Amino acid sequence: DMHATVSSLPSPNPPPPTQEARPAASDVNNDSSITSSKKRKINSSEKEGIDSISSSPKTTNSSSSSCTSTSQHVQKKLRFEDSVDFIGLDVKMAEESSASCSSNKMKTVFLSGGVGHHANGLTKTAGSTTFSNSKPGAAKKLVIKNFKEKPKLPENYTHETWQKLKEAVEAIQNSISIKYNLEELYQAVENLCSHKISAKLYKQLQVVCEDHIKAQIDQFREYPFLCVTLFLKKIDKCWQDHCRQMIMIRSIFLFLDRTYVLQNSMLPSVWDMGLELFRFYIISDMKVQSKTIDGILLLIEKERSGETVDRSLLRSLLSMLSDLQIYQDSFEQRFLEETNRLYAAEGQRLMQEREVPDYLHHVNKRLEEEADRVITYLDQSTQKPLIATVEKQLLGEHLTATLQKGLNHLLDENRIQDLCLLYQLFSRVRGVRICNSLLLIHFLNAFGSTMVINPEKDKTMVQELLDFKDKVDHIIQVCFMKNEKFVNAMKEAFETFINKRTNKPAELIAKHVDWKLRAGNKEATDEELEKMLDKIMIIFRFIYGKDVFEAFYKKDLAKRLLVGKSASVDAEKSMLSKLKHECGAAFTSKLEGMFKDMELSKDIMVQFKQCQNLPGNIELTVNILTMGYWPTYIPMEVHLLPEMVRLQEIFKTFYLGKHSGRKLQWQSTLGHCVLKAEFKEGKKELQVSLFQTLVLLMFNEGEEFTLEEIKLATGIEDGELRRTLQSLACGKARVIHKVPKSKDVEDGDKFSCNDDFKHKLFRIKINQIQMKETVEEQASTTERVYQDRQYQIDAAIVRIMKMRKTLSHNLLVSEVYNQLKFPVKPADLKKRIESLIDRDYMERDKENPNQYNYVA
Numbered sequence: 001d002m003h004a005t006v007s008s009l010p011s012p013n014p015p016p017p018t019q020e021a022r023p024a025a026s027d028v029n030n031d032s033s034i035t036s037s038k039k040r041k042i043n044s045s046e047k048e049g050i051d052s053i054s055s056s057p058k059t060t061n062s063s064s065s066s067c068t069s070t071s072q073h074v075q076k077k078l079r080f081e082d083s084v085d086f087i088g089l090d091v092k093m094a095e096e097s098s099a100s101c102s103s104n105k106m107k108t109v110f111l112s113g114g115v116g117h118h119a120n121g122l123t124k125t126a127g128s129t130t131f132s133n134s135k136p137g138a139a140k141k142l143v144i145k146n147f148k149e150k151p152k153l154p155e156n157y158t159h160e161t162w163q164k165l166k167e168a169v170e171a172i173q174n175s176i177s178i179k180y181n182l183e184e185l186y187q188a189v190e191n192l193c194s195h196k197i198s199a200k201l202y203k204q205l206q207v208v209c210e211d212h213i214k215a216q217i218d219q220f221r222e223y224p225f226l227c228v229t230l231f232l233k234k235i236d237k238c239w240q241d242h243c244r245q246m247i248m249i250r251s252i253f254l255f256l257d258r259t260y261v262l263q264n265s266m267l268p269s270v271w272d273m274g275l276e277l278f279r280f281y282i283i284s285d286m287k288v289q290s291k292t293i294d295g296i297l298l299l300i301e302k303e304r305s306g307e308t309v310d311r312s313l314l315r316s317l318l319s320m321l322s323d324l325q326i327y328q329d330s331f332e333q334r335f336l337e338e339t340n341r342l343y344a345a346e347g348q349r350l351m352q353e354r355e356v357p358d359y360l361h362h363v364n365k366r367l368e369e370e371a372d373r374v375i376t377y378l379d380q381s382t383q384k385p386l387i388a389t390v391e392k393q394l395l396g397e398h399l400t401a402t403l404q405k406g407l408n409h410l411l412d413e414n415r416i417q418d419l420c421l422l423y424q425l426f427s428r429v430r431g432v433r434i435c436n437s438l439l440l441i442h443f444l445n446a447f448g449s450t451m452v453i454n455p456e457k458d459k460t461m462v463q464e465l466l467d468f469k470d471k472v473d474h475i476i477q478v479c480f481m482k483n484e485k486f487v488n489a490m491k492e493a494f495e496t497f498i499n500k501r502t503n504k505p506a507e508l509i510a511k512h513v514d515w516k517l518r519a520g521n522k523e524a525t526d527e528e529l530e531k532m533l534d535k536i537m538i539i540f541r542f543i544y545g546k547d548v549f550e551a552f553y554k555k556d557l558a559k560r561l562l563v564g565k566s567a568s569v570d571a572e573k574s575m576l577s578k579l580k581h582e583c584g585a586a587f588t589s590k591l592e593g594m595f596k597d598m599e600l601s602k603d604i605m606v607q608f609k610q611c612q613n614l615p616g617n618i619e620l621t622v623n624i625l626t627m628g629y630w631p632t633y634i635p636m637e638v639h640l641l642p643e644m645v646r647l648q649e650i651f652k653t654f655y656l657g658k659h660s661g662r663k664l665q666w667q668s669t670l671g672h673c674v675l676k677a678e679f680k681e682g683k684k685e686l687q688v689s690l691f692q693t694l695v696l697l698m699f700n701e702g703e704e705f706t707l708e709e710i711k712l713a714t715g716i717e718d719g720e721l722r723r724t725l726q727s728l729a730c731g732k733a734r735v736i737h738k739v740p741k742s743k744d745v746e747d748g749d750k751f752s753c754n755d756d757f758k759h760k761l762f763r764i765k766i767n768q769i770q771m772k773e774t775v776e777e778q779a780s781t782t783e784r785v786y787q788d789r790q791y792q793i794d795a796a797i798v799r800i801m802k803m804r805k806t807l808s809h810n811l812l813v814s815e816v817y818n819q820l821k822f823p824v825k826p827a828d829l830k831k832r833i834e835s836l837i838d839r840d841y842m843e844r845d846k847e848n849p850n851q852y853n854y855v856a
Contacts, residue, residue, distance in 0.1 A: 167180075219234070
């Protein structure tokens with residue numbers, strides 16, 4: 001093997017034309033940079049004789065000490081396998097025998113070669129000297145030095161080479177074959193650049209390209225514009241040809257591009273030079289540019305009208321405008337103006353012709369089409385202003401009209417998909433969500449008010465409210481993406497319209513709960529009942545008169561607990577827990593007391609039955625009710641059987657013996673009994689109310705009785721007696737016969753025992769038909785609520801005045817409103833203040849009648 005130092009030898013092969021990286025380079029001044037493709041063989045004797053090549057041109061004297069130091073002068077190593085070119089180099093070789101290291105004399109050989117011609121016209125020096133005098137094992141050196149004189153190009157080389165390059169460029173421009181090898185052309189450019197002819201070469205190339213492009217313009221100026229597509233295709237072909245030609249030209253002049261052009265920042269690259277020339281002479285021509293832009297806009301207009309156009313042609317032309325950096329100035333501005341004009345007219349026309357759902361689908365289709373245009377052929381920078389223009393003209397300009405015309409209709413008919421689309425589209429427009437939420441409030445108020453204000457809908461109001469709430473929740477969740485503004489709008493609207501009718505919604509909600517808890521699992525599973533109660537609590541949160549709800553709920557709860565009408569004790573306790581969580585312990589304290597009374601009554605009855613041996617067929621059940629927890633009931637005097645009176649006295653003695661100092665007041669109207677009856681089918685146990693018991697026991701004394709006879713014997717009030725007989729003779733368990741048969745009990749009806757009564761159960765519960773709540777009873781409950789409110793208002797005023805001592809009227813009213821949990825009219829509040837002044841709890845200030853002072 002043999003090693004040599006070789007540097008700065010450029011490759012004769014050009015890099016790929018598409019390569020954009022430009023390494024820093026300059027006109028090559030080093031003569032050794034010119035290379036030759038011809039190579040000479042180094043024979044075997046040379047390979048054996050050459051050991052190392054040093055860059056030092058100096059002759060070195062050998063000595064025993066220098067023999068070991070020669071390796072320190074070796075800089076780089078390059079392996080020569082078959083041949084080495086030495087072009088334009090003076091080569092000196094000195095060899096020294098390792099056997100005679102003591103000799104100071106060094107043999108030097110100068111390699112000179114004949115002069116030959118390189119393929120590109122440059123001269124080269126080729127030397128071949130055989131080292132025949134070398135001895136085996138001798139150390140040999142090859143010293144390489146620069147030319148003493150810089151090599152010169154042959155005469156006419158520059159001119160001939162340029163003519164060759166010009167001929168190749170024109171062949172490319174005219175789409176004919178090139179006579180010369182591309183590698184040879186590339187090498188020629190490299191040689192010219194190496195001898196500082198780059199500036200001239202660049203200018204000559206620019207002139208050739210400019211002349212060719214200038215010659216193209218006339219064909220477009222006079223071309224008729226009648227056939228738009230043909231004109232645009234001709235422009236596109238010219239552009240495509242230009243790009244293809246400049247790619248090939250650049251590949252030949254790549255060395256120029258990467259050296260001279262790179263060093264001169266003010267000069268455009270060969271490719272950019274071609275773009276500037278095409279832009280200046282072709283597209284910047286006013287006639288050509290006008291025809292081109294008009295043609296592109298015409299094709300886009302046709303496509304928007306539903307016609308099929310050549311999208312690839314549009315994509316190519318618009319890419320051309322982008323590459324030439326005139327897309328925004330020449331095309332985009334006009335394109336957006338045309339778009340604005342088109343959709344402004346279309347929006348006005350379609351809003352008059354189409355319903356809102358159809359209009360929304362059309363707008364969505366238009367937005368999708370424009371987005372597809374951006375993807376297919378428009379520049380990405382156009383997307384934002386284009387979509388904004390469409391949204392402004394088709395949505396923003398018709399916002400109020402669209403929502404007023406269609407939102408109520410869509411909500412009313414529960415058009416989920418159309419509502420989703422409406423929200424999706426109008427969410428694009430700034431500020432529309434606020435407008436949408438306001439319109440939602442308007443719709444909910446209008447629709448909800450029709451359910452609340454109309455007395456004819458009282459029977460179905462609560463269920464309609466629940467259904468309406470479910471519907472609105474679904475729309476907000478699915479269509480409006482749970483947007484917080486819409487959620488708050490819904491809450492605000494429900495709170496507004498549900499309280500437009502004072503107190504009534506609270507009363508009806510309490511009755512609806514009563515109805516559901518009476519039905520219980522007959523109409524729904526425990527899980528469904530629990531979900532239904534949760535929904536009722538949501539509506540309950542919106543009402544102001546929660547004390548009204550409490551009054552009616554307590555009254556109905558008492559009936560369910562005492563008469564055994566509640567279908568699910570777990571559901572009752574669950575509802576109580578929900579009310580406590582929502583309103584606090586003070587709200588539910590009395591209701592909890594009612595449940596405690598029922599539990600205590602059960603324990604007392606167990607103790608009573610264990611220590612008392614009760615004779616007879618009557619089973620006594622007593623509920624101990626704490627006054628204040630339960631509603632006030634009007635006592636009703638009835639004719640009890642002597643056995644019942646005796647049992648009452650026995651229980652009274654038992655209870656007062658365990659709880660001395662307490663008083664018992666019997667409420668027979670709430671009592672219920674278990675009777676043991678015998679029919680043809682067999683024995684049965686009847687669980688009935690006290691009134692039903694009194695009626696049934698009469699048939700132990702006779703076969704048939706009239707309404708008047710039963711009324712006289714029992715002492716039951718006429719209306720209550722008719723409902724009692726109706727439950728026994730007209731219900732599901734008909735234990736007595738009524739003549740004549742009918743649903744209602746009339747004067748003169750006769751009743752007898754039904755010995756043929758059959759039932760699959762042994763213990764049968766016969767429900768008492770509940771008297772519909774009378775106007776007087778409803779008014780009484782409302783009046784109790786009103787009285788309770790007076791006490792709460794008085795307490796709040798006294799509490800505030802005791803703490804503040806002196807307060808103006810406005811501040812007092814403001815603080816009272818903050819403490820009260822129910823609505824109060826200013827006139828009613830003023831009356832309570834006057835009442836407290838009259839009762840000396842407070843007084844008016846003597847100097848300022850609008851100010852109050854607390855009286856200790």
